[in-house]
Amino acid sequence: xxxxxxxxxxxxxxxxxxxxxxxxxxxxxxxxxxxxxxxxxxxxxxxxxxxxxxxxxxxxxxxxxxxxxxxxxxxxxxxxxxxxxxxxxxxxxxxxxxxxxxxxxxxxxxxxxxxxxxxxxxxxxxxxxxxxxxxxxxxxxxxxxxxxxxxxxxxxxxxxxxxxxxxxxxxxxxxxxxxxxxxxxxxxxxxxxxxxxxxxxxxxxxxxxxxxxxxxxxxxxxxxxxxxxxxxxxxxxxxxxxxxxxxxxxxxxxxxxxxxxxxxxxxxxxxxxxxxxxxxxxxxx
Numbered sequence: 172x173x174x175x176x177x178x179x180x181x182x183x184x185x186x187x188x189x190x191x192x193x194x195x196x197x198x199x200x201x202x203x204x205x206x207x208x209x210x211x212x213x214x215x216x217x218x219x220x221x222x223x224x225x226x227x228x229x230x231x232x233x234x235x236x237x238x239x240x241x242x243x244x245x246x247x248x249x250x251x252x253x254x255x256x257x258x259x260x261x262x263x264x265x266x267x268x269x270x271x272x273x274x275x276x277x278x279x280x281x282x283x284x285x286x287x288x289x290x291x292x293x294x295x296x297x298x299x300x301x302x303x304x305x306x307x308x309x310x311x312x313x314x315x316x317x318x319x320x321x322x323x324x325x326x327x328x329x330x331x332x333x334x335x336x337x338x339x340x341x342x343x344x345x346x347x348x349x350x351x352x353x354x355x356x357x358x359x360x361x362x363x364x365x366x367x368x369x370x371x372x373x374x375x376x377x378x379x380x381x382x383x384x385x386x387x388x389x390x391x392x393x394x395x396x397x398x399x400x401x402x403x404x405x406x407x408x409x410x411x412x413x414x415x416x417x418x419x420x421x422x423x424x425x426x427x428x429x430x431x432x433x434x435x436x437x438x439x440x441x442x443x444x445x446x447x448x449x450x451x452x453x454x455x456x
Contacts, residue, residue: 278405
């Protein structure tokens with residue numbers, strides 16, 4: 172009887188840590204990452220899937236990172252490319268798992284579930300994807316390629332923040348085209364209390380670095396348990412982005428009322444400029 176209980180306990184533990192295993196390698200180069208993102212965007216357009224909103228934003232970020240590598244902006248272009256590819260693989264794995272009806276991290280479950288809701292505005296979909304991918308996935312991906320020396324990635328990691336910050340205001344401009352009432356909640360990107368600025372890509376990556384540093388100090392079961400705890404916290408943050416209260420709830424409702432609702436059109440606007448990038452960035456894989 173004890174043996175049966177022990178086996179069952181081991182089985183439960185294997186389920187508990189099923190999403191804590193090393194990230195599957197679904198792409199090996201930046202070009203493959205870009206190709207996978209294009210495929211997700213195309214699928215989202217075809218099926219009117221709001222998951223394509225975040226994929227379109229992620230596509231632009233990846234192209235910008237590749238541009239920075241090609242221009243010699245990073246001290247170690249090869250190393251930062253490895254990080255970007257590993258980072259992307261966590262997103263691809265989560266996306267594939269969800270499409271197949273398989274378990275994903277709680278953070279991604281919140282984001283993917285919200286993609287089915289018409290009540291969420293475009294900004295919320297973008298923030299939910301950023302929340303799951305950056306606040307959880309990036310720290311894990313960083314530890315996986317650090318080979319025990321996470322500080323070696325710090326300079327290039329910080330350089331990526333510069334690219335992400337430069338894209339934030341471009342995204343705001345696009346959102347203003349799609350959501351005319353965005354200014355109701357202060358989403359102009361010019362004030363210190365702007366929700367979008369506080370939850371920008373750059374700020375999220377800063378928090379992820381702290382998570383990566385703490386994660387790097389753990390091994391074995393402690394490593395998996397720390398990720399589970401982080402996932403729970405980030406999923407809670409995601410829930411707070413979906414379930415608004417008071418004035419914020421009213422503001423989101425007004426934004427939703429007047430913003431563009433054609434999924435294909437939204438993805439197209441968020442994904443503008445991809446063809447020029449593809450012509451320019453042939454030198455680095």
